[in-house]
Amino acid sequence: MSSENLDIAYVAKLARIALTEEEVARFGAQLGDLLGHVATLADLDLDSIPATAQVVESRNVMREDIERPSLDREVVLSGAPQRQGAFVRVPRIIGQV
Amino acid sequence: MSSRISSGAKEIARAVNARECSAREVVEATLERIASVEPQVGAYLSVLERQAREGADALDARIASGERFPLAGVPLAVKDNLALEGTVTTCGSKMLERWVAPYTASAVRSMLAVGAIPVGKANMDEFAMGSSCENSALGVTRNPYDLERVPGGSSGGSAASVAAYEATIGLGSDTGGSIREPAAFCNLVGFKPTYGRISRYGLIAFASSLDQIGPLTRNVEDAALAYDAMAGFDPMDATSVDRAVEPTANALREDLQGVRIGVVKQFDTHKLGNDIDDVYDRALHDLEALGAEIVEVELPTADYGLATYYLIAPAECSSNLARFDGVRYGLRIDGNDVAEMNERSRAAGFGPEVKRRILIGTYALSSGYYDAYYVRAQKARTLVARDFAKAFESCDLIAAPATSSPAFRFKSKSDPYSMYLMDYYTIPMSLAGLPALSVPCGWVTPEGGERAMPLGLQLTAPLFAERALLSAAHAYERATMHASKHPMQIAEVTR
Numbered sequence: 001m002s003s004e005n006l007d008i009a010y011v012a013k014l015a016r017i018a019l020t021e022e023e024v025a026r027f028g029a030q031l032g033d034l035l036g037h038v039a040t041l042a043d044l045d046l047d048s049i050p051a052t053a054q055v056v057e058s059r060n061v062m063r064e065d066i067e068r069p070s071l072d073r074e075v076v077l078s079g080a081p082q083r084q085g086a087f088v089r090v091p092r093i094i095g096q097v
Numbered sequence: 098m099s100s101r102i103s104s105g106a107k108e109i110a111r112a113v114n115a116r117e118c119s120a121r122e123v124v125e126a127t128l129e130r131i132a133s134v135e136p137q138v139g140a141y142l143s144v145l146e147r148q149a150r151e152g153a154d155a156l157d158a159r160i161a162s163g164e165r166f167p168l169a170g171v172p173l174a175v176k177d178n179l180a181l182e183g184t185v186t187t188c189g190s191k192m193l194e195r196w197v198a199p200y201t202a203s204a205v206r207s208m209l210a211v212g213a214i215p216v217g218k219a220n221m222d223e224f225a226m227g228s229s230c231e232n233s234a235l236g237v238t239r240n241p242y243d244l245e246r247v248p249g250g251s252s253g254g255s256a257a258s259v260a261a262y263e264a265t266i267g268l269g270s271d272t273g274g275s276i277r278e279p280a281a282f283c284n285l286v287g288f289k290p291t292y293g294r295i296s297r298y299g300l301i302a303f304a305s306s307l308d309q310i311g312p313l314t315r316n317v318e319d320a321a322l323a324y325d326a327m328a329g330f331d332p333m334d335a336t337s338v339d340r341a342v343e344p345t346a347n348a349l350r351e352d353l354q355g356v357r358i359g360v361v362k363q364f365d366t367h368k369l370g371n372d373i374d375d376v377y378d379r380a381l382h383d384l385e386a387l388g389a390e391i392v393e394v395e396l397p398t399a400d401y402g403l404a405t406y407y408l409i410a411p412a413e414c415s416s417n418l419a420r421f422d423g424v425r426y427g428l429r430i431d432g433n434d435v436a437e438m439n440e441r442s443r444a445a446g447f448g449p450e451v452k453r454r455i456l457i458g459t460y461a462l463s464s465g466y467y468d469a470y471y472v473r474a475q476k477a478r479t480l481v482a483r484d485f486a487k488a489f490e491s492c493d494l495i496a497a498p499a500t501s502s503p504a505f506r507f508k509s510k511s512d513p514y515s516m517y518l519m520d521y522y523t524i525p526m527s528l529a530g531l532p533a534l535s536v537p538c539g540w541v542t543p544e545g546g547e548r549a550m551p552l553g554l555q556l557t558a559p560l561f562a563e564r565a566l567l568s569a570a571h572a573y574e575r576a577t578m579h580a581s582k583h584p585m586q587i588a589e590v591t592r
Contacts, residue, residue, distance in 0.1 A: 006460060008456065011456050011459050011460045011463065012456060014459050014463060015415060015443075015455050015456055015459040016419075016422065016436065016439040016440050016443055017440060017443045017444055017447065017452055017455065017456070018437075018440035018441055018443070018444040019444070019452075023449075023452070027449075027452065027453055027456060030453060030512075030513050030514075031453065031456060031457050031460070033514060034407060034457060034513070034514060034517075035457075037403070037404060037407070037514060038404040038407055038408055038470070038474075039404075040400075040401065040404050041401060041404050041405065041408075041473050041474065041477050042473075043401075044398070044401060044476075044477055044480065046473060046476040046477065046480075049476040049477075049479050049480060050476070050479055051472055051475035051476050051478075051479065052475050052476075052478040052479040052482060053306060053475060054306055054336070055292055055306070055478075055482060055528075055529060055530030055560075056291065056292055056293045056336075056338055056530055056560060057338070058335075058336060061332075061335040063332065071199050071200060072199070075199045076199055078197070079196055079197060079199065079425070079426040079427075080424075080425055080426060081423060081424075081426075081427070081428070081429035082429065088424060088425055090424055090435055090438070091431070091432060091433070091434055091435050091437075091438050092434060092435070093434070093435050
């Protein structure tokens with residue numbers, strides 16, 4: 001568990017957050033520091049321990065396939081930054097190189 | 098009129114149901130109090146004057162026609178990550194600064210159904226990430242007991258509003274301590290039930306395997322009444338637990354005969370300094386005097402809680418907050434293509450702490466690091482939960498500090514990790530999903546400070562043992578009455 005490989009600009013790209021150079025330097029140092037702290041987990045012998053995703057009983061949840069009212073389309077679209085008719089409008093996705 | 102809001106929830110509901118006063122009068126007294134102290138406290142991001150008045154009038158009409166409600170007319174502060182239809186629901190973030198919720202969270206609906214009246218949306222650390230409310234992008238909240246100090250976080254607005262009598266019950270959410278820590282800082286009871294007990298439908302997600310809604314109140318009975326109203330299965334939340342809920346408010350005890358209370362060997366309070374150590378020592382003596390048997394228990398992995406949490410919570414947050422991409426809701430900053438629009442919107446919409454957590458979570462989940470960080474943390478989480486299960490073989494409840502210090506001054510935790518350390522005592526319980534609460538347990542005057550500040554005793558119970566937990570906290574509260582021993586810095590409410 002080494003933090004040497006933390007390439008903050010690459011991680012920011014994965015997370016889709018544009019960072020300034022100042023943020024790259026600051027967050028890089030802060031996250032490197034945090035990774036140093038979490039490296040203590042290497043002390044624990046965890047080889048035979050199962051992973052916990054959920055602490056209380058969980059099961060697959062299905063509901064009856066019954067038609068029921070949804071949120072009002074106009075109300076939902078009123079929260080969108082840009083719309084066109086009944087759709088949310090976004091910049092071009094297809095046709096980029 | 099203010100005397101109407103100096104009482105607890107039970108007394109307010111009794112008076113409103115008996116028509117000794119109207120819900121409208123309670124709301125007017127609350128709005129008056131808010132107008133008078135908000136300039137100092139800043140607990141709310143929005144005050145719901147119109148909705149509160151309309152809600153009160155509608156409730157009064159139903160009471161006039163013979164209906165009765167367990168929390169009739171009780172003023173409610175709603176943390177601003179809980180959806181309330183028609184209100185701006187910001188999460189303390191520029192990302193959602195103007196987003197109007199199109200529906201109401203199940204927990205809030207449950208409170209509305211028993212007659213509580215939302216009076217405001219409370220400030221919080223952005224997306225519930227923080228321990229001081231300083232990470233809010235939209236406002237500053239001050240601790241009513243010392244205005245130079247933080248109210249705690251992330252449910253800091255809910256805590257400050259209830260402490261300042263701007264509401265009787267505050268709804269908060271707790272992922273690693275976000276109800277218990279601000280409750281301790283603001284002299285309140287802060288209760289996080291078992292994971293899955295209260296529906297999270299309509300709670301804007303931070304870390305889904307840890308998030309839990311709960312109340313912040315000025316006494317244990319109010320917390321029990323709020324819990325009784327909100328707990329239970331909800332088909333709208335796939336993780337809500339389908340298991341019978343025992344009512345708690347009718348089972349509060351006055352003694353602790355036959356209760357074994359575990360003290361964690363690894364939580365040595367000597368290192369917190371003499372004043373604080375004395376307060377926690379006395380708390381154990383008081384528990385013993387009430388009939389409890391104090392036993393030592395071990396949590397060998399206690400020191401690994403923070404490391405575990407600061408991988409799991411950011412990993413889940415990086416996934417949950419991916420939805421804020423400038424497309425369907427929230428802030429959008431235009432770009433030449435979708436990716437650039439996403440990157441710019443998230444850069445402008447999120448504050449530094451949220452960015453840090455998303456980045457660490459993205460890293461922990463990324464190819465090549467997933468097993469080394471995320472899976473390893475999930476395995477450590479198993480050990481933490483096993484430790485508690487073992488400890489509860491020899492005790493019924495665990496007593497521990499809620500925080501390692503009283504409320505600190507603004508800007509005194511500039512290094513992110515020093516802020517994370519504030520959750521040292523509350524995180525292990527969250528990782529194990531256990532019900533836990535903070536109850537006022539004494540006062541200290543911090544070094545360099547002039548005012549006495551409250552501390553909280555954290556009590557933890559096994560999964561689903563909320564009834565035993567609240568009951569014991571009630572006995573301790575009644576016997577000690579620490580909450581009333583020192584005044585706030587703001588004007589006291591008229592009694």
